[in-house]
Amino acid sequence: MSIKSFAAKLFAKKIYSDTQKWVQNPVETQQKVLEMLIAKAAQTNFGKDHHFEGIRSHVDFAKHVPVRDYEDLKPYVEKVVKGEENVLWPGKPLYFAKTSGTTSGAKYIPLTKESMPYHIEAARNAILHYIHETGKSEFVDGKMIFLQGSPELEEKNGIKFGRLSGIVAHFVPAYLQRNRMPSWETNCIEDWEQKVDAIVEETYNENMSVISGIPSWVQMYFERLEKKGHKKVGEIFKNFSLFIYGGVNYEPYRAKFENLIGRKVDSIELFPASEGFFAYQDKQNEKGMLLLLNSGIFYEFIKADDFFSEHPKRYTIGEVELGINYVLIISTNAGLWGYNIGDTIQFTSTKPYRVIVSGRIKHYISAFGEHVIGNEVESALKEAMEGTNIRVNEFTVAPQINPEKGLPYHEWFIEFEKEPANMDAFSLAIDKAMRKQNVYYDDLISGNILRTVVITKVGKNGFREYMKSIGKLGGQNKLPRLSNDRKIADAL
Template identity: 55%
Template sequence: MLNFFKKNAALVWAKKHVQKTGEFKKNSVKNQEALLLSLVKTAQKTLFGREHDFENIQSIKEFQDRVPVADYEDLKPYIERVKKGQANILWTETPEYFAKTSGTTSGSKYIPISKEGMPFQIAGAQSALFHYITRKKNADFVNGKMIFLQGSPEMEEIFGIKTGRLSGIVAHHIPAYLQKNRLPSWSTNIMEDWEAKVDKIIEETENENMTLISGIPPWLIMYFEKLTEKHGKKIKQLFPNLQLLVTGGVNYEPYRDKINDLLGGKVDIIQTFPASEGFFAFQDDYTKEGLLLLTDHGIFYEFIPLEEYGKPEARRLTLKDIELNKDYALILTTNSGLWAYSIGDVVRFIDKDPYRILVSGRTKHFTSAFGEHVIAFEVEEAIKAALERHTAQIIEFHLAPQVNPTEGLPYHEWLIEFEKEPENLELFRNELDRQLRERNTYYDDLITGNILQPLHITLLKRNAFHEYAKSQGKLGGQNKIPRLANDRKIADLLEIYKL
């Protein structure tokens, strides 16, 4: 009886929620401007607001004229003051949390999450599930066990501000109606050794009625592989009632075939776009491509055409200005005190009614040693197409330029760890090169102009990327190995894993 009630209550809640979201989908442009002006008004008396004349900002253009695009280094002096317990610096109060993330140039980053911002982190994930339930007309998963593969929920404190990984922070806000069904246990969740943690998670879940599993694709694969190795069965054989995977953090498509193979049966997928800076988008229709941009969740968005990013005259576009199928650097102003903040992600709009996006790459993750500016979306689509034509499967890859080869012209080197190698590697290489040339005209011009030779593939041993991540202290957590680089720092370290 209780299970029947939970399932039907979820169906009713989901339907009501989806109906309520209709307003923001129709009025995104108008609501975004109103949101920005509201944020500016709230922060008028903050240090940042006084320095940037918030009191006299009455339009988006006036905001853009007064507030330059910033990265973490630009905001770091303000954040350092907040870390010392000072209020009214970036936002009216000190943050409720700092989400601690790893940075390359700045060391650890401390991203503020205000008491106004935190509910939207939770609401984004809830909304994704409610849309799924409504579209599927099925909420069976609420009666089974759910696992969230995440970082440790243990917090430290910096002048009274709770600090930890975003996934660990979110663990403290899981709704009460899901807590009973949630795994793993607290003692397992706080383990820092990721491999030992996954082993313990397996112990706690292998005999349970798992219906929902959430995590970024590399974590899912590691968990599924260990389960399969231990039991000699596909995941759907172990968990016949598994209905849903919720994932985010990286593009899911390059992992889809591998995960499908491990599952061995039909499981629905919801892709999401969360970050420490906010919950931006989710797949509101699990049967279609694209993520619904959340324009009423305390975040004002700007978009810089990728080819202009980093240039003084770069245009800062808003929703009304964007074009479909173009790549934009994502710029955020949030109700946690981030102002015109460049998060480093690149998005591509595929729909305007409502606004739906794909995450197409990172502003710092590209290959352009020869002026080609190849981005993640292009290489991931190229390898997906090549794999389909050659029935091969990959585990992971990394692309780096080889500027000074021992002989011949320079080239792109693809270091690939295959799950299943193509029958003919040379044909696969040619196909991959052709697919990339179709997607990037600059790369094609370099090949046809004999500036570059066609790409090379270097085969890596099994578990190469796992061992590399482990050797760099980047196993688990929010760590993701960049798939593209403009130098050979990662490529050279991967050399020792060559076949």
């Protein structure tokens, strides 16, 4: 065991111990976070506009601070972008994470000197929890890669901005710099396909032990490695032992990845976003990710079924229940207040609080009142594939309301790596799994309102070409698992 590997185990033990202190006191921890946020921002423009000086409890906070999405918060953000100080948070942000907006172009998410360290620490602590649990630390001696956006940043009124993953690249700890790949020059390549080719050439002969990124784009990297070497990724990188991912559910990709790698490797799931780093997988054999309650973020939860009602109840951490689909609302030390990030989550445990990402509040199918969510379609596909050799590259689901003949249906667009021998049987297996999960969908099938699932095959690289056509190939871009209209379906 190397000195670095031994030191990692000692550090992991300390971080685990530190984490348990707030894990054991979740409600008190969140109350302290709220009090800190309110006190710190009381003299900002936002704090004055929303009477922070009079807030003493969560009830007060919910009364004075409405739930907002980016468009609602935009008037404040625009002032910050123009260079004004003390608007949402004291002073100016260190950075803006620039993301693509859905209704009005680019979104600028502030990152402050208080919030930025938590993004770095959370990713580090996820790995340290893995080391503490498994005792495996030898991988720290190998090379590590994170498939990410360009670290080249622009500047606007004295504040630098770029993609979150590119900003984070500036904060890689010194003790990891020697292990980190690819090179700075390769990371700066903007064209995603050129970048992946360059990464393949740069890493092919290296001792890669940790690989990280969004599964769909790591898949492209693995496919090109296999093409270059004419062998499995696990043979090319004999010491590759840990895959770290976030952004989308890994399960639909797992069979394909294990085939590309040629063996199983351990994995760690993360729940990061430009708005904050919310959770990471702390146990290999427990469902869900540990919700980070001591990271400068105060969480509220609104039941997804009630979200669009006039005055939905805003729950705090001590009030949540298992298995309920909640919209995640955050207030942060980057100056986001009562902010709807758009993700829905479900708690899998309350001792400690662990969550799964169940979907997006705007990504659902409810053309007939069924309200199918992302977690349901992912789980149904996984169940239908179990015990088979079927492998799926990518998929998305949309309603077909006006078919040329017969009843309406849910149309599953699937790009197969290995097709089922009997497509009809596979369709019925998906449908059966969907009906078990969603009683409304089951009622629609039973009542002959909908017919069973219809699968439409997508040609090789069809989804990749679609993402390329809309300028979202690579990086942190993700394909929606489902949508309530035919926009993606018609493009495919």
